[in-house]
Amino acid sequence: MKTGLISLLTAAVVYTAGAAPLRVAVLDFEDRTGDSPDARLGGKIDKEALADRGAYLLGKELLGQGDWTLIDRRDFIAQIEAGRGPYDDKKPSFLRAAQMVNADAVLRGTLMSFSTSRSSVNQGGYKTDLLDLTVRVSVEALDVRDGAILAVVDGKATERFRQTEQMETELGDEDVLALMEKALKPAVSELHATLQQREEALQNRPKVQLTVTSPDGPAMVEIDGVLVGTTPLETMHLYAGDHVLTVGRPGYRDVVKRILIEQDMAIDVPLLKNELDADQIQSVLESSRLNIYQGLEPALLIETIQTSE
Numbered sequence: 001m002k003t004g005l006i007s008l009l010t011a012a013v014v015y016t017a018g019a020a021p022l023r024v025a026v027l028d029f030e031d032r033t034g035d036s037p038d039a040r041l042g043g044k045i046d047k048e049a050l051a052d053r054g055a056y057l058l059g060k061e062l063l064g065q066g067d068w069t070l071i072d073r074r075d076f077i078a079q080i081e082a083g084r085g086p087y088d089d090k091k092p093s094f095l096r097a098a099q100m101v102n103a104d105a106v107l108r109g110t111l112m113s114f115s116t117s118r119s120s121v122n123q124g125g126y127k128t129d130l131l132d133l134t135v136r137v138s139v140e141a142l143d144v145r146d147g148a149i150l151a152v153v154d155g156k157a158t159e160r161f162r163q164t165e166q167m168e169t170e171l172g173d174e175d176v177l178a179l180m181e182k183a184l185k186p187a188v189s190e191l192h193a194t195l196q197q198r199e200e201a202l203q204n205r206p207k208v209q210l211t212v213t214s215p216d217g218p219a220m221v222e223i224d225g226v227l228v229g230t231t232p233l234e235t236m237h238l239y240a241g242d243h244v245l246t247v248g249r250p251g252y253r254d255v256v257k258r259i260l261i262e263q264d265m266a267i268d269v270p271l272l273k274n275e276l277d278a279d280q281i282q283s284v285l286e287s288s289r290l291n292i293y294q295g296l297e298p299a300l301l302i303e304t305i306q307t308s309e
Contacts (some may be wrong), residue, residue, distance in 0.1 A: 010260070022195070024062070024103045025071040027094055027142070029054030029109035050176055051111045057177070058109045058139065061184045066192040071101050096229040098144040099237055105150065105195075106142040109184075111135070114176060131161040133171060135179040139187050141195065143239045145207065147226040151194040155187030206240040211266040213248060219271060222246040231269070249270070 031051035054221045062068050079097035113136040121128045141151040157179045212221050212233040240262050249255035252271040
């Protein structure tokens with residue numbers, strides 16, 4: 001199996017020999033280690049800074065294993081920031097950004113634990129302390145079309161250090177980075193195998209394109225509770241089926257509708273201001289419609305839904 005590149009991971013598909021490699025992008029690498037250990041045993045290490053470097057280590061390991069194509073993380077992050085709305089108080093969605101860079105899947109890493117333990121050995125009257133440093137990491141594979149978790153894999157690595165009266169080791173960043181890299185190796189290998197098992201189901205699952213607009217200006221769009229972007233949202237790719245669409249913006253009431261999407265579709269969503277009195281709200285609701293169109297261009301109106309439903 002030839003070596004490719006890798007970065008983002010959301011759709012879990014592994015390609016057979018001769019097919020194009022899976023395009024992936026690395027989203028981030030978080031620190032969830034909790035309390036720090038004793039200072040001499042690594043407590044002085046900045047674990048958040050180590051986690052930041054974890055994205056680089058993950059990409060490096062992906063380059064060495066499996067049929068992957070690694071998307072430039074700078075391009076991916078730039079697309080995420082470009083999709084941030086002018087009033088967004090939420091973390092920008094990575095789903096639309098992943099589709100903009102033609103990713104098949106998104107990877108998210110976590111530094112789960114960073115722990116030390118020590119034991120003592122007395123040999124011929126000389127006391128020796130044995131220090132074990134253990135690092136555990138986790139990698140999630142996310143589907144770029146709905147944000148679903150496709151796979152979760154873990155990796156662990158341990159290194160032993162000897163401490164004597166004549167020599168005492170104080171752990172540094174390099175010790176932990178080396179263990180993180182070692183822990184990621186089995187995790188990426190397992191991830192590759194897990195995604196191979198999902199290949200057929202993902203390839204055969206029907207996909208559609210969705211466009212969402214609003215005549216009232218930019219609005220945040222969520223699909224099945226996942227933020228996917230801001231209107232006008234053009235040609236968003238998702239799996240065919242039943243979905244919950246939520247559109248809203250500050251100062252307006254959220255519009256929430258469950259819609260069966262079986263083919264390419266365009267939806268125009270009117271929004272209702274919060275500050276209207278009861279009579280104004282009733283008047284708007286009686287005339288307002290949520291229009292759903294078949295196809296993207298040209299669009300054919302196939303249904304109107306009262307926003308008061």
